[in-house]
Amino acid sequence: xxxxxxxxxxxAGERVGWLRTVDHKEIGVLYIGMGVAFFxxxxxxxxxxxxxxxxxxxxxxDPLTYDQAFTVHGVTMILLAIVPLLVGxxxxxxxxxxxxxxxxxxxxxxxxxxxxxVGGIILYFSFLAGGAPDTGWFSYAPLAExxxxxGPGVDYYILGLAVNGAGTxxxxxxxxxxILLMRCPGMAISRVPLFVWxxxxxxxxxxxxxxxxxxxxxxxxxxxxxxxxxxxxxxxGQAVLWQHLFWFFGHPEVYIMVLPAMGMISxxxxxxxxxxxxxxRFVAGSSVAIAFLSFGVWAHHMFAVGLGEMExxxxxxxxxxxxxxxxxxxxxxxxxxxGGRIRLTTPMLFAIGFIAMFVIGGLSGVSLAVVPIxxxxxxxxxxxxxxxxxxxxxxxxxxxxxxxxxxxxxxGRLLDEGLGKxxxxxxxxxxxxxxxxxxxxxxxxxPRRVFTYAASTGWGPLNLVSTIGAAILAVAMVIFAVNLxxxxxxGEVAGDDPWDAFTLEWATSSPPPPENFPVTPAVSGRRPxxxxxxxxxxxxx
Amino acid sequence: MSETGFIPGERIPPALSVSLxxxxxxxxxxxxxGVAVFIASESVFFLxxxxxxxxxxxxxxxxxxxxxxxxRTAIFSVALFSSSATTALAAxxxxxxxxVATIAxxxxxxxxxxxxxxxxxxxGIGPGRELFGTTFFTLTGLHGLHVLVGLVALFALxxxxxxxxxxxxPVAFEAVGLYWHFVDAVWVVVFSVxxxxxxx
Numbered sequence: 001x002x003x004x005x006x007x008x009x010x011x012a013g014e015r016v017g018w019l020r021t022v023d024h025k026e027i028g029v030l031y032i033g034m035g036v037a038f039f040x041x042x043x044x045x046x047x048x049x050x051x052x053x054x055x056x057x058x059x060x061x062d063p064l065t066y067d068q069a070f071t072v073h074g075v076t077m078i079l080l081a082i083v084p085l086l087v088g089x090x091x092x093x094x095x096x097x098x099x100x101x102x103x104x105x106x107x108x109x110x111x112x113x114x115x116x117x118v119g120g121i122i123l124y125f126s127f128l129a130g131g132a133p134d135t136g137w138f139s140y141a142p143l144a145e146x147x148x149x150x151g152p153g154v155d156y157y158i159l160g161l162a163v164n165g166a167g168t169x170x171x172x173x174x175x176x177x178x179i180l181l182m183r184c185p186g187m188a189i190s191r192v193p194l195f196v197w198x199x200x201x202x203x204x205x206x207x208x209x210x211x212x213x214x215x216x217x218x219x220x221x222x223x224x225x226x227x228x229x230x231x232x233x234x235x236x237g238q239a240v241l242w243q244h245l246f247w248f249f250g251h252p253e254v255y256i257m258v259l260p261a262m263g264m265i266s267x268x269x270x271x272x273x274x275x276x277x278x279x280x281r282f283v284a285g286s287s288v289a290i291a292f293l294s295f296g297v298w299a300h301h302m303f304a305v306g307l308g309e310m311e312x313x314x315x316x317x318x319x320x321x322x323x324x325x326x327x328x329x330x331x332x333x334x335x336x337x338x339g340g341r342i343r344l345t346t347p348m349l350f351a352i353g354f355i356a357m358f359v360i361g362g363l364s365g366v367s368l369a370v371v372p373i374x375x376x377x378x379x380x381x382x383x384x385x386x387x388x389x390x391x392x393x394x395x396x397x398x399x400x401x402x403x404x405x406x407x408x409x410x411x412g413r414l415l416d417e418g419l420g421k422x423x424x425x426x427x428x429x430x431x432x433x434x435x436x437x438x439x440x441x442x443x444x445x446x447p448r449r450v451f452t453y454a455a456s457t458g459w460g461p462l463n464l465v466s467t468i469g470a471a472i473l474a475v476a477m478v479i480f481a482v483n484l485x486x487x488x489x490x491g492e493v494a495g496d497d498p499w500d501a502f503t504l505e506w507a508t509s510s511p512p513p514p515e516n517f518p519v520t521p522a523v524s525g526r527r528p529x530x531x532x533x534x535x536x537x538x539x540x541x
Numbered sequence: 542m543s544e545t546g547f548i549p550g551e552r553i554p555p556a557l558s559v560s561l562x563x564x565x566x567x568x569x570x571x572x573x574x575g576v577a578v579f580i581a582s583e584s585v586f587f588l589x590x591x592x593x594x595x596x597x598x599x600x601x602x603x604x605x606x607x608x609x610x611x612x613r614t615a616i617f618s619v620a621l622f623s624s625s626a627t628t629a630l631a632a633x634x635x636x637x638x639x640x641v642a643t644i645a646x647x648x649x650x651x652x653x654x655x656x657x658x659x660x661x662x663x664x665g666i667g668p669g670r671e672l673f674g675t676t677f678f679t680l681t682g683l684h685g686l687h688v689l690v691g692l693v694a695l696f697a698l699x700x701x702x703x704x705x706x707x708x709x710x711p712v713a714f715e716a717v718g719l720y721w722h723f724v725d726a727v728w729v730v731v732f733s734v735x736x737x738x739x740x741x
Contacts, residue, residue: 104571173578181571207582215589222679227669230593230679236600236672245589 004412004493009513022106023514024091027113029410031088034117035081041124042076043477045069047470050434054467056455066451067134068153072123074137075157078257079164080120082391085399086260087116087171090199092410094175096505096512097193099184099521104177112171119164126156133157136449138250139220141231141242146224155224158217165210165217172206175199184504186523193503193526194283198263201287202256208295209252216245240305247298255294257391258358259287261398262329265351268405269333271501272348273340276527279332286325286332293322303371304378312371319369326362330355345499346420350401353428357393361386364439379449382442388435400427400480408498412510413491419483426476433469437462502527576716580723583687587727590683591734594676598738601673606739608666610657617653618732620646621688625725628695632714637702640714643721644695647688654685677735684731687724694720 007029010016016023018030048069052060061069091109095102103109126132133153135144144154179200183192220242222228229235231242270277277283299307299315333355342348364386368374377383400423408414442448446459453459497506507529508517525531531538567573624646631639658678661667668678694717701709 105575169582173575173582176578177571177575181569181574207578208585211582211586212589215586215593218590218683219593219679222668222675226667226675226678228675228679229669229672230597230675235675237597237675241593241596245593248589 005511006411006488007511009509009511022102022110024095024103024106024109025410025512027109028088028090028092030113031084031091031116033088034113034120035083035085035088038076038080038084038120039082040477042073042081043474045073045076047474049073050467050470052451053453053463055464056453056457056460058452061451063451064131064134067449068127068132070449071133071136071139071153071157075123075133075161076120077391078137078253079161079168080116080123082257082395082399083168084116086202086257086395087168087175089264089399089402089406090175090195090202090260091171093406093505094178094196094199095182096409096508096516097196097503098179098182098187099504099517099523100178100182101515101517101520103174104182105174108170109174112167112174115167115170116164117167119160119162119167121160122163123156123160126153126160129156138243138246140246141220141223141239142233144220144224144242145232147232154220158221158224162214162217165214168206169210169214172203172210176203176207179203184521184523190281191523191526193263194266194277194280195260195263197284198259198266198287201291202259205252205256205259205291205294209249209256212245213249216242216249219245240302240307243302243305244298247301248295250301251298252291252294254390255290257395258398259290261354261395261402262287264398264402264405265333265354266329267503268347268351268401269336271499272343272345272351273337274343275336275340276502277332278335278338279328280526282328283332286328289325290322293318293325297322300369300374303374316369316371320366323362323366323369330359330362345404346415346417346424347401347405347499349421349424350397350404353424354394354397354401357389357397357431361389361391361393364389377442379447380442381438381446381448384448385435385438385442388431388438392431392435397427400424405499406505407487408494409505409510409512411488411491412494413487414494414498415487415491416483419479419486423476423479423483426472426479430469430472430474430476434466434473435469437465437469441466497529500533502530504528507532570712572710572712572716573719576719580720583723587683587730590680591730594680594734597672597676598734601671601676602739604666604671604673605677605735608661608664609736609739610660611736611739614653614657614732614736617650618728618736620653621650621725621728624650625722628718628721632711632718635702635706635709635711635714637699640695640699640702644692644699647692647695647721651685651688651692654681654688680731680735684724684727687727691717691721691724 008023008025016026018026021027021030048061049066052058052066091103094100123133129152131151131153133139133149133156135149135154135157139154139157142148144157179192179196183189219228219230223230223232223237229237231237231239233239266277266283297315297319299311300319303312303315333351364382368377368383368386404415404420441459441462444459446453446457453463494510496508496510498510499506504517504521504523505512507521521528523531525538567577624643627639627642627646630636631643661674661677666674668674668682698709698713698717701713
């Protein structure tokens, strides 16, 4: 067995502890570790929910526990699993991809990670301190006000999300400045890998969206702790203000969670198709369009509130409009594959899975943008199915694709392809079995966030199928965990460029040295490593 | 081929590659660009709070008209506004004296705000008293916290300058100054919306 350093190739004898490190690669790994850990916790919470719903009139858990579980599941998956996973990959990869030695502010980078983690710990501390929040991940007022939620759960939600959000905002500032100012010679903004483009758009979304959440949290804090009336109708306030502020954050947050994953597959699909991406400018430009539009669609989460027909019509139109730049990307990826020499490796399988599942989630999203349909299925399992097709079928499959693709860069070893393919197919089957039936459940009227249902509703069989799917998903995750542990110890040695890839991160060792590149690279095209390997086939620059 | 094995590309001048930045200087310096991006993000935060204030303005207008002391607060506001000039002078000359002047003016403003708070609280108006109290204390309080953070930054700058002026990059003055200008600009909005708004 060869000894390979993990995460960073440091000079012999040099050690920097996890607590002290300011290396972007190790901070990226810390973020990814945090994301994986919270993904496991959030997954266990989901299994608890599915176990409770497997049969009608079940008394496996009590209603309060159920409410806490779905609240914490949502917050965990969105803010403590997916965002850290994506920020982690961005942290590890962006400096490598743009030929930089580190991010713009390495120490601030460590601060943002530790703030993000502490925010998560604060949220979970509520379980020990008198009860977790049980008001749903979007914690609507006036339910979240003191008179309806007297326990400390919502206060931990406020503090945890504010601290976590501060970390995310600081991280976004860092990555923005890194991408704008630290690109190596020749790395024009029109040449950076698409993952970097998507990260830039994402950080700008974070900078525009997260402060609205922080503001809403501050107002809720004033209401709960200082007797304020922002969202308190009895005191003259308006509960709907919370919804406006929350979704002004909440909808861009969806793109914060999906664009980096789109960036990942925009790196992976070209490499395994043996072709450059089809329409680089369109993939990058459509992300900017998505970002711009995403700040103008928030009230599609509020069609049932009664804002008025004109408001609903406008937000319905903008929401449908955002499907256009999203659809552009789907065509770009498919056109990249057409006529390519496709290698169906595990990362490529997950990337193709992303496209298929994201299309389903996107289409159900367009259907929800139609106001009459939304009014019929709002707050039902149809919405649950939709959001999981976007965030699990989309983002998480993308993250797995990225995980298999960049694991060899971070560890020097490949993940096992056999177990990887098993992991993919079990995930694919389990995921669809879990969430496809929920479309039907929602359409026939099963509301979300109910801890049980009567046998006479007839929802039992489909719920059982959904729970069996969740169990298969759990098995798939165990396969992944086994693959991770085995490959870390004894996986096939990868070398610097195991995939015959295009971009700069593969031009340095696996894992890279602390300074990333012994000599600052200079590039003259979008596929610098390809150009070096195949000078006769260089892209015209 | 260069020693890295890459075909050397032409160097993109930073000013061209960073077309997003407004001034060439902010667009070229890591510290300044970071502060500028931070300020952009903070603007969204204050925008949300100001919009909430405006949404509830009518409900609180009577209380606001009866209790806010516009002329007195205008005087303290002048102190904060002029501190933008002193911080600009401090940055231009890396001057300790102008730094002290900025800190003094910022402190005067905070003392003024504190006395306004004390007067309102004494007459029974707190954050729990009607929508006016809730929105007024939240908006002005968050601004006051930002002034406080600015004062801490100015103090830290002063301390660093006293200890070893040579170790301080000139950009440190500009970075703190940029943030201070922002805090000042937010007060222009808050003073107009909260105080001048009662005159309408």
